[in-house]
Amino acid sequence: MNNMLEYKNYYGSVEMSLEDRCLVGKIEFIDDLIMFDGATVGEIEAAFREAVDAYVAFCAEHGKEPCGTYKGSFNVRVGPDLHRKAVVAARKNHQTLNEYVKCAIEHVLYEDPRAHEKPVHHYHVVPAERPRIEFRQSLSFELDVDAPMIAEVTNSSMRYGH
Structure with a gap:
């Protein structure tokens, strides 16, 4: 999924506003704050292009260089x-x-x-033996699995499923 819009070497981000029940965008990577909105994907794309064109026109009218924040x-x-x-x-x-x-x-x-x-989640197949899982020393049980067990590893946490 890509939430970045691109037009004339300008980039815009898009988020959803539940409060306003619309899509809200911002031209990214410039020093000025330029926002736009729309109710649908088509509207937000059109509003982004209009915002870029208006920004470039405003800069030209005022003798201002459209700015970016990168110095290398x-x-x-x-x-x-x-x-x-x-x-x-x-x-x-x-x-x-x-x-x-x-x-x-x-x-x-x-x-x-x-x-x-x-980045994607990596899945590792764990043998379908009956693993013994112990919690502290007072509780233990065995899993009865017919199919291979899948372990999903995400951000140092592990979750098991069938």
Whole structure:
């Protein structure tokens, strides 16, 4: 699912307002706050295009450059171990850390076919034996399963199902 609209190199986000019973959008990645709304997907798309055109026209009328917030540098917090590994890998490749990180980002954006996929849940098949599950030391039971058990692992929690 993609909730980002794109038009003339501008991007818009869309959310649903239960209170107003409509879709509400915002032009993203600019310094100005430009919002739009609509009752249907078609209306929100049209309102987004109108908002972009109105924003660009307003900027032209007032001699203002349509603005974006990107200057080409940003801070990334990766933790000390990953930081050290990246510095070592950059040095081995005769690159600065900035060059190494830039190449890594370019690889993900332009070369990795999975770059725009969302993370998915991973399922692992657990043998269909009768697993013994114990809770503390006072309660235990056995599961009677006819089919393989599936374990879904999500954010360090595990849920079992058939």
